[in-house]
Amino acid sequence: MTVDFIFEFLSGLLDGFISSNSLLIISMLVPCLAIFGFITVYALVVIYAELKVSSFIQDKVGPMGQGVGLHAGKWGLLQPIADALKLLLKEDIIPSSADKPLFILAPFMIFIGAFISFIAIPFGESIIVTDLNIGIFYILGVGSIAVLSLILAGWASNNKWSLYGGMRSAAQIVSYEIPAGLSLIVVIMLAGTLNMQDIIKYQAGGIFNWIIFDNPFVPIAFVVYFISAIAETNRTPFDLPESESELVAGFATEYSGMRYAFFFLSEYANMFVVSAVAAAGFLGGWHSPIQGFMDSPAWGVFWMINKTGFLIFVMIWLRWTLPRLRVDQLMNVCWKVFLPLALINIFGVAIWTVVFNS
């Protein structure tokens, strides 16, 4: 279901009514709206999941209520909607000493970074906005936009805590992109392509054909990638840029209302992107674990969402279990552990492939 498909479908339907240029714009807007809708709905679901999972871990009940009304709905289902409404209705404050244009720009930039990553994520065999031939590379590239916006937010707020948050996030995200990228090189080497759909198609045929089970080095690559991905999305135990008990709220200290909601939303959107890349790159994407069992294109969406959802659950689980690292320990782990490990993995996989698979 790419943009080309929509364009052809619409031009067949509305032939002669609208010019082809307008049609192209419309067919580009349709997936945009779809992605925006998806992110919103997904954010509501994952906020609810975060509340409930954390409640389960912390031995409390979490949001609860009795039916619709002033309560949070049955099982607290309305809680994320109430949260979203609260954020939207809050007063939007811009500090008088803030750098106004940059301050306003930062939350949109971070959201754009998360948003445009979605177009290269394959949700199913034919459900992808644009099947880029450099898909995985593209996602890694546009994911880095987040750093710029965090530094912008930290600088523009004109607040020392924000500045600390911005500085920390710059150091952290830039560093962790390296082991994450190097681990994905393993996937690219095995699949022999940068195209997301082709990487997934390479893993067809049951659970043992998934890249993660390809050879003994790949599980290590998967773990390195996943931990680096958590660090990239600023989640506990790597939430130094916004570490609540140290930096108040880090780069988001001065933000409120809608602008804060954008930071919030893009954090969750980024979680989905990195988990989807992990699911597509290592866990067989939209393939069923058992060949021939629920393995139709429609079930593909189910498998993709579920694999991604499981990884997001693991992220939530880790967040509510572990304390936070210190900034120098974070860097040590990255440069002294993950980077050598990722490099060794590349050599290991290369040698393994040459020796056993040829």
Added chain:
Amino acid sequence: MSEDLQALIDEAVKKALAGDDDAINGIQDRVTRSKAKAALVKAKREQSKAVDENSDSESIEEQPTTDNSEYIILKIAKILEDKFSGCIDGEVHSDFIQLKPEKWFEISKFLKEDPDTYFDSLQCNTGFDLGDGLLESRYNLHSMKHLHSIEIRIKVNIDNPDIPSVESVWRVADWFERETYDMFGINFTGHRDLRRILLPEDWDGWPLRKDYEEQETYHGIVVPKVKEGWE
């Protein structure tokens, strides 16, 4: 006091001197018990005097505990009088040592470093307004090694409230003295960082002095007066 009560007290004091504390604590009547305790203190003082007379230098042999604090206070007062003659203000009391402020810094150093006294821990510093234009700073010292403690009091005139600071001897005195300064206006000379600690920097007056009167306004805010009775 009836004679049987006196006999009871004498007996309890005798037992207590032998080391049986429950003898005095076991007395049910409060008044009698306090009298017995007073008698015990007196008896101990006489005993220590006797010890002092018997052996001039080696009176420290007895294992000091917190129970015979009066004995320790007298002993330390004697040491101080020998070492810094004229440092003790007025007569020697049984439960505290009243010092003159002049040599307090040297005395504090001595008390901390001398192996016999070794007061390595300053427990508390209390400011005090005695009325009659006198302020007092009271120090409760404790030795973690010998497990004994004493109280030292230093009186100064309210017009010229200078006491040498012991902040460099016991670091804990840093904040204690700042608090006493804050509340009483006692000026600790030699303190490296004597600022108000609990009250704002620009507060007027010394609140815990008995003649303290609240300021009318503070930064334009009217300070509420003490209300007479409930409204």
Added chain:
Amino acid sequence: MGVVHGQEMVLNIGPQHPATHGVLRLQVKTDGEVISEITPYLGYLHRCFEKHCENVSYEQVIPFTDRCDYLASMTMNFGYVVAMEQLMDIKVNDRVEYIRVIMAELQRIASHLLATGVFGLDLGAFTPFLHMLRDRERIIDLFEMTCGARLLYNYMWVGGLSHDLPKGFVEATLKFLDYFEPKIDEFENLLGHNKIFVERTADIGIMPAEVAINYGVTGPNLRASGVNWDLRKDNPYSVYSKLDFNVPIGKGIKGTVGDSWDRFYVRLQEIRESVKIVRQAIDQLPKDGDVHQSMPKKIRPPKGSIYSRTESPRGDLGYYIESDGSDTPYRLKMRSPAFTALGVLNEIAGGWLMSDVLAILGSLDIVLGEIDR
């Protein structure tokens, strides 16, 4: 290449900051993440405790002591009534003493649970905090059962208690202890042996014994530095001399003696000891005895002064009371343990990273209500 020193920046941590446990302002000089000097500014919670005490009668002081350390109100009451009873020479009966010890030790468990939990929270571990709060809630239920209040109890009175134990209290307490004892191991595993937690606390903020004594640091913080000093053992008041318990001291299991991890671990061990004390005290609790028996009709202590110390969850809690023979104190001074603990912060935390400074502050377990009074 030498170390490049940038320009120093002055940063205000607080008065409103999640890690300051109340309203405390730390003015720090920072060079990047490294903090070179810390100047605490106090007094945001100053409520004129000592001035108030000079204007109210002796029994009216007790509710004020509650409000000083609002996380350990029972032990604050305890310290005050012990001082008053020494001043007035009152001997209370054993039932009162045992009930007081039970309450004080339950309070110590509650306070240490909060202290260790909040310490974890300062390091970003949210879950242990809520687990500990859950169990603290059960202790507070026991207090509510006893005196109706959940935070500020006003339970111990001079010469007695406000109420006797209610029916079923002993059973409820034993039930709680049976439930609670395995949980201590759970906390230890969940937080104490967590790799990240150990990395963040071991060898951080080392406080040598001499420094601790010189700065007047007491309580668990002093014991973590390896000094075996506990007023319940070394200067026993109430009935502590009849109870058998150990004094846990810091051994530097994960790092150096006196580091932040030791301070955490000593508190956890003290919870175990307190459980032991409560069990013994319940065993030895006399069946009869009126809790109002030795309460004086009018509290009018004889002329004189007293400095009395008790062991609160935060350390040596001293009351200096001077009486002029009237029914209001002439002067009442509280020597607060958290006040001295905060005083050592600049000494042990200067030169560490910002995250470490806040971890060290958390490990000292300060309560601003008691510092500012």
